[in-house]
Amino acid sequence: MCSSSARPALLLLGALLVTGATLAGGSSAASKGGGxxxxxxxxxxxxxxxxxxxxxxxxxxxxxxxxxxxxxVRVVDPKSSQVYAxxxxxxxxxxxxxxxxxxxxxxxxxxxxDGRYAFRISSPGHRDYPGxxxxxxxxxxxxxxPHGDRGPIxxxxxxxxxxxxxxxxxxxAPCGTGLDAVRGGRVERRGYDPxxxxxxxxxxxxxxxxxYFYAHLRSPATAGVGDRxxxxxxxxxxxxxxNAAGTPCHLHIExxxxxxxxxxxxxxKRWDRYS
Numbered sequence: 001m002c003s004s005s006a007r008p009a010l011l012l013l014g015a016l017l018v019t020g021a022t023l024a025g026g027s028s029a030a031s032k033g034g035g036x037x038x039x040x041x042x043x044x045x046x047x048x049x050x051x052x053x054x055x056x057x058x059x060x061x062x063x064x065x066x067x068x069x070x071x072x073v074r075v076v077d078p079k080s081s082q083v084y085a086x087x088x089x090x091x092x093x094x095x096x097x098x099x100x101x102x103x104x105x106x107x108x109x110x111x112x113x114d115g116r117y118a119f120r121i122s123s124p125g126h127r128d129y130p131g132x133x134x135x136x137x138x139x140x141x142x143x144x145x146p147h148g149d150r151g152p153i154x155x156x157x158x159x160x161x162x163x164x165x166x167x168x169x170x171x172x173a174p175c176g177t178g179l180d181a182v183r184g185g186r187v188e189r190r191g192y193d194p195x196x197x198x199x200x201x202x203x204x205x206x207x208x209x210x211x212y213f214y215a216h217l218r219s220p221a222t223a224g225v226g227d228r229x230x231x232x233x234x235x236x237x238x239x240x241x242x243n244a245a246g247t248p249c250h251l252h253i254e255x256x257x258x259x260x261x262x263x264x265x266x267x268x269k270r271w272d273r274y275s
Contacts, residue, residue, distance in 0.1 A: 035065040036123040040097070043119055043132030047274070049140050049231040050104035050111045051184035051206055056134040057101040058119040064094040069123045073100045078118040078133065083107070104136050111138050111207045140232045141268060141275035142182050142214065142253060147173040150250060156263035168213070168254035169264040175218060175249035177238045182212045182253075182271070184231040187223045197252065198241025203229060213254040216244040 041060040048056045058073060071092040075085040084106045092098065100119070106112045119131030152158060154170030183205040190201045197215035201223065204211050214221075218239025223229050238251050255264045 035063070036069060036126040037063045038121050038129035038131075039063055041119070041121065041129065041131045043134050045134070047135045048104065048137070049184075050136065050138045052104070052140070052231040053233055055101040055103055056117075056119075056136070057099055058121075058131045059097060059099050060121055060131055061097045062092070062094060062121070062123075064123075068093050071098075072122050073131070074120045074122075075102050075112075075117050076120055078116060084112045084117065104138075105207070109207070112136060114138055137271075137274060138208075138231075139182050139267070139271050140180055141271040142180050143171050143173050143177060143238070143251060144180050144232075144275065145173055145177045147171050147177070150248065154250065156261075156265060167261040168215070168252045169268060170247075170250045170252055171238075171268065172248045172250045173238050175237070175239050177249075178234045179214055179217065179236050179238055179251055181229045181231055181233045181235055183208060183210070184229055184233070185212075187221075187225050187227045187229060190221050190223070190225050192220070193242055196243050198239065198244060199236065200242075201235055202256075203235075209257065211256040213256060215252040215254075216241055216250060 038060055039062065041058065043056055043058050045054050045056065048054055062069070062071070068091040070088065070090050072086065072088045074083050076083050085102055086107070087100060104112055114137050116133055116135050118133045121129040121131050150170040150172055154166070156166060156169050158166040160166055181203055183203070185203045185206040188202045188204045188211060192199050199217035199220055200213065200215040201217070201221035202211055202213045214235060216239055218237040218241065221236040223235060229235065238249055240247065240249055244250065253264050255262050255267065
């Protein structure tokens with residue numbers, strides 16, 4: 001048995017041991033679930049194209065009272081909160097600047113619809129932080145400069161010699177004006193046709209069952225067969241090659257769905273509003 005004089009010392013020792021265990025447990029919890037505060041976040045550029053030359057890129061940094069954190073970044077529709085992309089980093093370091101680009105592809109690999117999107121940043125046990133917003137478009141107008149059209153003679157379906165009809169649409173612009181890819185994808189054909197199209201290139205669009213055919217280029221296209229091109233990437237320059245001699249400098253563009261062509265005009269008008 002302990003003497004009455006020894007009991008106070010034992011009680012003090014027990015209290016110290018309990019306090020020490022509590023402090024140790026508190027330190028472990030802090031390192032696992034300490035504070036999380038995003039103090040820097042931005043997104044550039046603010047307007048982008050699916051699989052484009054430039055991708056919306058989130059840049060962010062955070063403070064934490066603990067050691068490295070698990071950080072999740074999501075791309076969401078700010079109205080519905082639907083998630084279109086998600087990435088998790090298990091050992092993100094406080095104070096380090098991180099970058100996260102997005103191609104515009106949804107979680108199934110297809111293209112997300114046109115619209116406004118937002119990045120969200122989070123860590124387990126803490127609220128979401130806004131990362132920034134941007135607007136995504138799936139297609140780009142092919143002529144990134146002042147342009148017009150040839151009127152009825154350049155319309156889809158206009159009659160041509162020999163009983164054929166015009167299968168594309170003619171966009172006028174000065175010779176030498178750059179031609180951009182309407183949609184990124186793989187080059188299927190590239191060549192020269194002296195009778196009709198002159199220098200031409202055809203791109204099989206990514207995540208879309210369409211081909212885009214561009215003709216009357218000033219010189220051979222910059223990409224070769226099999227090459228991957230991005231939305232908005234320059235493919236060449238507008239010219240007058242093929243049977244375009246005697247006409248204003250123009251781009252002949254066709255949209256091909258399987259074995260048939262569709263009228264490009266409504267699409268060009270839509271793309272022209274924001275490109």
